[in-house]
Amino acid sequence: MSDVLLSARDVTKRFTARGPYGRRTEFTAVDGVGFDVRLGETLAVVGESGSGKSTTARIVAKLMEPTSGALHFEGEDITHATGAALARYRANVQVVFQDPFSSLNPRHTVERILMAPLDYQGIAPKGGRRAYTGELMERVGLNPDHAQRYPRQFSGGQAQRIGIARALAVNPKLVICDEAVSALDVSVQAQVIELLRRLQRESGFSYIFIAHDLAVVKQIAQRVAVMSKGKIVEQGPCGEVFADPQDPYTRTLLAAIPRINPEWDRRRRAAG
Ligand SMILES: Nc1ncnc2c1ncn2[C@@H]1O[C@H](COP(=O)(O)OP(=O)(O)O)[C@@H](O)[C@H]1O
Numbered sequence: 001m002s003d004v005l006l007s008a009r010d011v012t013k014r015f016t017a018r019g020p021y022g023r024r025t026e027f028t029a030v031d032g033v034g035f036d037v038r039l040g041e042t043l044a045v046v047g048e049s050g051s052g053k054s055t056t057a058r059i060v061a062k063l064m065e066p067t068s069g070a071l072h073f074e075g076e077d078i079t080h081a082t083g084a085a086l087a088r089y090r091a092n093v094q095v096v097f098q099d100p101f102s103s104l105n106p107r108h109t110v111e112r113i114l115m116a117p118l119d120y121q122g123i124a125p126k127g128g129r130r131a132y133t134g135e136l137m138e139r140v141g142l143n144p145d146h147a148q149r150y151p152r153q154f155s156g157g158q159a160q161r162i163g164i165a166r167a168l169a170v171n172p173k174l175v176i177c178d179e180a181v182s183a184l185d186v187s188v189q190a191q192v193i194e195l196l197r198r199l200q201r202e203s204g205f206s207y208i209f210i211a212h213d214l215a216v217v218k219q220i221a222q223r224v225a226v227m228s229k230g231k232i233v234e235q236g237p238c239g240e241v242f243a244d245p246q247d248p249y250t251r252t253l254l255a256a257i258p259r260i261n262p263e264w265d266r267r268r269r270a271a272g
Pocket residue numbers: 015016029047048049050051052053054055056
């Protein structure tokens with residue numbers, strides 16, 4: 001049996017924009033991208049702003065159709081899934097976005113927010129909504145007594161924990177984190193990364209972890225795909241890619257981060 005949970009093959013997304021004189025211009029945001037996400041592993045997707053990471057995430061989450069290419073989940077072609085097959089896929093694949101405050105409805109209580117994915121699936125939690133909300137809040141390190149509060153009553157880090165709890169509410173097999181820790185202060189970021197790692201250990205789901213900070217990627221991912229201008233220019237196990245980058249663009253990314261620059265690490269080791 002294959003240990004591949006999700007595979008993307010030759011996924012391409014073109015956007016059409018209207019140029020001067022109403023001329024249509026085509027722009028390829030994602031260009032022939034392919035990767036596998038294995039059971040229980042974390043695949044990081046890194047690359048500069050505008051390289052096509054979020055568009056790839058939206059396609060994988062089926063929030064957007066690819067122009068061409070294919071997605072398989074547990075061996076099943078879900079590229080054009082509709083109806084029951086799409087609903088099942090949506091329960092299995094959840095997204096945590098960068099800005100918790102804009103992705104959580106400010107007029108809804110935490111309980112309503114956390115129960116929304118179940119309501120969408122038409123599932124009633126065993127033991128009732130209140131109990132299940134409390135359980136989810138405890139799993140992400142929030143006080144269950146705060147279930148009737150609104151997003152604005154929480155700090156940024158706490159609000160992101162609500163976003164994570166919402167993603168977990170339907171027991172997904174794949175969680176896509178699109179720059180989910182990028183906007184957080186460094187100390188809060190470390191706590192949320194530790195939470196994400198613990199949740200994965202407890203539940204065994206896979207992550208697609210999108211980030212531009214390679215130091216963060218190193219803490220959470222086993223494999224990494226490097227995107228530049230819509231293409232994956234390099235991918236492989238983090239250890240190999242970071243120690244011996246083959247693509248010039250990957251080298252540039254690594255050189256920008258002294259903490260994980262291999263040359264710097266080597267010199268530091270040599271210095272004892
Ligand atoms: N809905 C859209 N319509 C037109 N262009 C888009 C749309 N979404 C993204 N783009 C463009 O596609 C490119 C890739 O964007 P995105 O996937 O958000 O990159 P990243 O997440 O790596 O910063 C960018 O140039 C962006 O402006």
